[in-house]
Amino acid sequence: MIKLDLQRISNALVLPLLEGGKGISISTGETCGAWAAAGAIGTFSGVNADSYDENGNIIPQIYHGKTRQERRRELIEYAVAGGIAQAKIARERSNGKGRIHMNVLWEMGACEEILTRILEGAKDCIHGIVCGAGMPYNLGEITSKFGVYYYPIVSSARAFSALFRRSYKKVQEFLGGVVYEDPWLAGGHNGLSNAEDPNMPQNPYLRLVELRKTMNSFNLCTLPIIIAGSVWWLSEWEDYINNPEIGPVAFQFGTRPILTQETPVAKAWQPKLMSLKRGDVKLTRLSPTGFYSSAINNKMLSNLLARQERQVDIVEDSSLSVYVFGRKICLDATAKDSVEKWCQAGFTVPMLTPNNTVVFVTPEESRQILSDQKNCCCCLSACRFSSWCQRKGTTGNIPDPLSFCIQKSLQRAAHTNDVENNLLFAGHMAYRFAEDPFYANNFIPTTQQLIDRIMTGC
Numbered sequence: 409m410i411k412l413d414l415q416r417i418s419n420a421l422v423l424p425l426l427e428g429g430k431g432i433s434i435s436t437g438e439t440c441g442a443w444a445a446a447g448a449i450g451t452f453s454g455v456n457a458d459s460y461d462e463n464g465n466i467i468p469q470i471y472h473g474k475t476r477q478e479r480r481r482e483l484i485e486y487a488v489a490g491g492i493a494q495a496k497i498a499r500e501r502s503n504g505k506g507r508i509h510m511n512v513l514w515e516m517g518a519c520e521e522i523l524t525r526i527l528e529g530a531k532d533c534i535h536g537i538v539c540g541a542g543m544p545y546n547l548g549e550i551t552s553k554f555g556v557y558y559y560p561i562v563s564s565a566r567a568f569s570a571l572f573r574r575s576y577k578k579v580q581e582f583l584g585g586v587v588y589e590d591p592w593l594a595g596g597h598n599g600l601s602n603a604e605d606p607n608m609p610q611n612p613y614l615r616l617v618e619l620r621k622t623m624n625s626f627n628l629c630t631l632p633i634i635i636a637g638s639v640w641w642l643s644e645w646e647d648y649i650n651n652p653e654i655g656p657v658a659f660q661f662g663t664r665p666i667l668t669q670e671t672p673v674a675k676a677w678q679p680k681l682m683s684l685k686r687g688d689v690k691l692t693r694l695s696p697t698g699f700y701s702s703a704i705n706n707k708m709l710s711n712l713l714a715r716q717e718r719q720v721d722i723v724e725d726s727s728l729s730v731y732v733f734g735r736k737i738c739l740d741a742t743a744k745d746s747v748e749k750w751c752q753a754g755f756t757v758p759m760l761t762p763n764n765t766v767v768f769v770t771p772e773e774s775r776q777i778l779s780d781q782k783n784c785c786c787c788l789s790a791c792r793f794s795s796w797c798q799r800k801g802t803t804g805n806i807p808d809p810l811s812f813c814i815q816k817s818l819q820r821a822a823h824t825n826d827v828e829n830n831l832l833f834a835g836h837m838a839y840r841f842a843e844d845p846f847y848a849n850n851f852i853p854t855t856q857q858l859i860d861r862i863m864t865g866c
């Protein structure tokens with residue numbers, strides 16, 4: 409057994425183990441309530457969560473608005489109703505035990521409005537808000553008004569320092585902890601900065617020591633650091649527990665809890681997860697958010713990676729040219745043979761990208777890309793794929809056919825059984841499902857069984 413002392417987190421004594429919030433609809437009121445009922449901390453995703461009709465069926469998120477602004481309002485209403493619904497389920501399932509946290513993405517569309525309205529509607533069900541994907545400067549101010557704790561997700565001491573100096577120092581009372589998410593290894597969006605090399609992972613220990621030093625310099629010596637990213641067996645993290653250089657810690661699990669009885673996608677995702685080998689999760693920059701992210705290299709991801717290879721530079725004048733929407737575009741003539749090869753293989757349609765290139769796709773892909781861009785419902789504050797921007801209406805850039813609609817893809821990954829043609833976020837340790845004897849014979853544990861197992865150290 410691992411010796412983990414109970415800790416006061418979000419004002420209750422709990423096991424210092426957290427469910428990593430996973431959107432869309434992977435971590436839900438059901439999963440969150442189960443983590444809380446086990447005396448730990450559950451986290452449901454408040455990102456476009458599901459709500460239900462009077463018969464308990466999921467309400468499909470269908471958009472009727474003709475303009476982006478109209479669809480954006482619909483998305484906000486779905487998101488608020490979904491967040492409140494999941495919070496209530498989590499409270500009911502928790503039996504009053506543990507803690508209930510909600511995860512939101514700072515760069516999701518209308519984050520501040522959605523967060524505020526969910527807290528207005530379900531404040532009594534939610535003890536903490538966990539927020540990453542961006543720099544959530546206003547997070548503390550919003551949650552403090554409701555007496556709810558807040559947990560920024562950072563991937564470096566520098567990011568936390570900027571957040572604290574600029575805003576959190578004014579609302580320290582409800583700062584519940586700091587989530588350190590390994591930007592090279594964690595599932596979902598990753599907080600790699602431009603200064604960090606995606607191919608050169610750094611030692612988490614040294615980065616955690618730096619974070620603790622920074623926190624101590626702000627007198628946050630007793631505030632827990634929640635370690636996330638590649639945590640599988642706690643026996644591998646014993647050096648981090650009760651270590652004065654790192655101070656109080658808790659552990660967040662994102663990928664492991666995908667396989668629990670309470671997780672809605674567990675059965676559909678299980679064969680894919682159990683088939684993974686080391687290296688089958690890729691860190692890419694394909695997300696329309698512009699952030700790095702880690703996902704399973706399934707058909708969808710490998711198609712997008714292959715698409716990147718079919719780009720040709722636009723030049724002023726050349727013997728090689730194509731027409732895009734009736735406009736003649738000159739291309740780097742050295743790519744002539746490649747273009748011929750791609751066209752023969754069916755990639756006959758050139759599309760402009762924001763990188764001063766054109767990319768060759770199939771006619772069907774081209775139709776799908778244009779239709780997805782047209783149907784944008786503004787789920788992000790700014791989107792590379794559709795050029796939507798909530799401040800100005802458009803980013804001013806060319807919509808990027810190298811990216812994709814993450815809203816559509818994540819909704820489908822959660823609500824259909826298609827694990828090949830949708831985005832499956834996962835951490836880089838996901839290959840361990842196949843190696844860990846706990847999952848032998850396709851065993852899917854309950855959340856309580858998973859937590860009991862985690863406490864054994866392996």
Ligand SMILES: Cc1cc2nc3c(=O)[nH]c(=O)nc-3n(C[C@H](O)[C@H](O)[C@H](O)COP(=O)(O)O)c2cc1C
Binds near residue numbers: 434
């Ligand atoms: C399928 C999936 C979806 C995720 N979605 C989110 C999300 O919506 N918001 C967020 O802050 N983190 C998200 N994460 C990150 C997790 O909360 C967690 O921090 C991370 O997975 C930890 O690393 P691990 O995957 O190695 O356990 C997601 C992770 C996965 C695997």
Ligand code: SF4
Binds near residue numbers: 785794813
């Ligand atoms: S196009 Fe971009 S902003 Fe619009 S719904 Fe899709 S991912 Fe969200």
